[in-house]
Amino acid sequence: MATQDFAERPGSGSLEQARAELLHSVDRFRRRIRTAGTARMIPRAAAVALWAALAGELFGLRFDSTAARSGIIAVGVVIGVALLSHSFMRRPSPLSAALEFDVRLGLKERLSTAVELADSPGKFLLLPSQIADAARRAAAIEPSQAYRLPLPRLDMLAALVAALLLAAWHFMPSQSGIRASVTSMLEPPVERTDETIGGESSADGTIPIEPATDRLERSTRDRMRDSLEQLERISNPEAQALRQRLADAAEALMETRVARDAGRRLSGEDYPGAAEALRELSESLDKLNSAERQELIEGLEDAAAATSEDELLSSQFSDAALSLENYQDRSAAESIQQIAQRIEEAEAMLESEQVLQSRIEQLQRALGIGGTEPAGQESGGQTSQTKGSSGGEDSASEDGQGTGLTSGAQGRELGDLEDMGAETRLDALGNLEVVELEAGQDAPTESFERPQLQLGRKMDVSLNPSAGEMGAVRARRDSNNQIPLDAMPWISRYFSPPEGQ
């Protein structure tokens, strides 16, 4: 029988003081229990958030939805935070804290009895002594020693596994290995149709249509979308209008003999050359005869009219014309030099904008997006006026459909192959998917000798093979030799079936 000498127990001291000491000690216990509860919850909250992040990655891939991915991750994080907050906010009652310590330290309900009955000391004659005894014992307890922080091994293991999986997912190469396998497994299924190349059966040597999957790896697509949004935000819609105004002004200048050279350079978007030509012109104004002067005045006035939407440029053209008309050559020369300077300034902006638009178009093609250019811009116009391009090649791009030849263009109507520029068949990553079929200058489409279709990933095909020699369809690097479903009609139209089919 375990006994204790009562002489050890403090028998004096006021009840109030003992009760206050007891409650103070119990308050320490409550804080400790809350801290331990929060510490216990940290690995669990982390595990929930990390597993949710992993699930978000996989679900986002499966349903091709950034929203699903973000949503699941957000839910996981919210649950984790809620768990943590709840455990932090939950402070045990004094009674339950006392009971917890009673059990942990084998105090035989000394503390909890004292806490529960502290407010009714008259109920038992021995209660004041009991409270004093409990207060003394509670004061001697060091909560951090008696209630050590827990090590929830299972939760920690779960969090660790989730973290490792997540890290592996992010750091392993996306195009190969386990990640590529998981990606291909989780890609959303595409509805299979009965289409075959040329509408013929496989018994007739046609290529059976394999289910087309979205071949862009999802995270790459997400990054491309983000890039596209950023580029579109920084794109300057005024640039295209400025380019057009300068082109109109160029046409007016080309009507004059003395400014024709400047007009041509301007029309050819050789802005530094145009500026230089205008400066030379400004230095030779006093050598103009009256006919040339009159011609230049009219040209400048036409240019002013053509650029009326640009107040500054228009007024510079007008000032130059007026000064020439009044034989104020010096003033006219200054105005023409200002025009030259303005053209030089425009050049820098237009050049960067051109690069920007080129990149935007590439991304749009890769993502299978059409007609998303900022207002005031013509999608085809940009391409048609890039350096070295001929305007006639871009009719398909102008209708916004020309980018449909990429694998991401499923379900969209395709443009005519023969009307597309080579660059429109490259996706943003530079993967060649449909190799050029180029008709002769005057040869009608019907006269094509249909090239043989070749499928493969490792084909070394030039960017511009001629029809009749070789045509090829190359799949993206991260997928097998599959042709986009919606590409089948025109592939069968322009290609012969591959050998052995």
Added chain:
Amino acid sequence: MQALDTEVRSFQRTARGLQESIGRVIVGYEEQIRQVVVAMLAGGHCLIEGVPGLGKTRLVRTIAEALDLEFSRIQFTPDLMPADITGTTIIHATDTGDRAFRFERGPVFANIVLADEINRATPKTQSALLEAMEEQTVTIARQTHDIQAPFFVIATQNPIEMEGTYPLPEAQLDRFFFKIAVGYPEREDLELILDRTTVGRVPKATRVAERTEIQSMIRLARDVPIAGHVTRYAVDLIKATHPDGADAPDITRRFVRFGASPRAGQALIMAGKVMALLDGRLNVSYDDIREAFSPAVRHRLLLNFEAEADGLTADNILNEIAMKTRPEGGPGG
């Protein structure tokens, strides 16, 4: 508070002395001795059950020796009549030559009554103790006679002899605070028993307390604090013995006909209070209640035929209940 502390210290000293004094005579059976002391200090009666020759009677005698209390022994036999216990009214001649009725007190009028082999008497005779045990009074011929406190009935019974015995009625059993099971002694204890009882000089218990001190101890035990959650644990245990209760475990539903009465709950709490004081605590703990559970409830549980057929005892069921009933905040039973 100082006086109380003295009283508490005195309680523990006396209780410890009582156990030691008994232990000098009775070899082994520490648990049973503790249970008897607990029952007595809680003001309750004990039923001691064991096969013959285990020293049950000697145990009670030794307790009586250790306490300076009036002791009487009643040997229960089939022909024992109630009046033989309670006393009877007789006619006697007064000094003036008249005849008058006079109440002649029976052996129940003592502080410690040993009801030896109580199940040998008929239920009618057994029931003669009912009033005395509960009310500490005896009513004869419309006259109620008080029994001097403290009053303890310590009965013994033999569980194996069925011939010529009368099982105690439930009402009678319920009045016993504890039913204490006495089993065979351990080898070392048996050796010691043989050594002590086969020599010329038999050890005797020394007196450690007198009547008023015992009464003070009983009063003091009632003032031991018990928290609500400990009381609730006792209630949970009692409720778990009720076969038609919502919280009854399967074993209760299957094998118990009638569960423990509220009196069993009172016994649990009071026993817990005494145990707390004996252990140097001023509050009742879950362990106290758990320790008192079997002795306080085993004789109050009425098992059904299926339990008897399966060879289950009340202790089997109570152990299962104690294991499955979790106290608040505790690690389990």
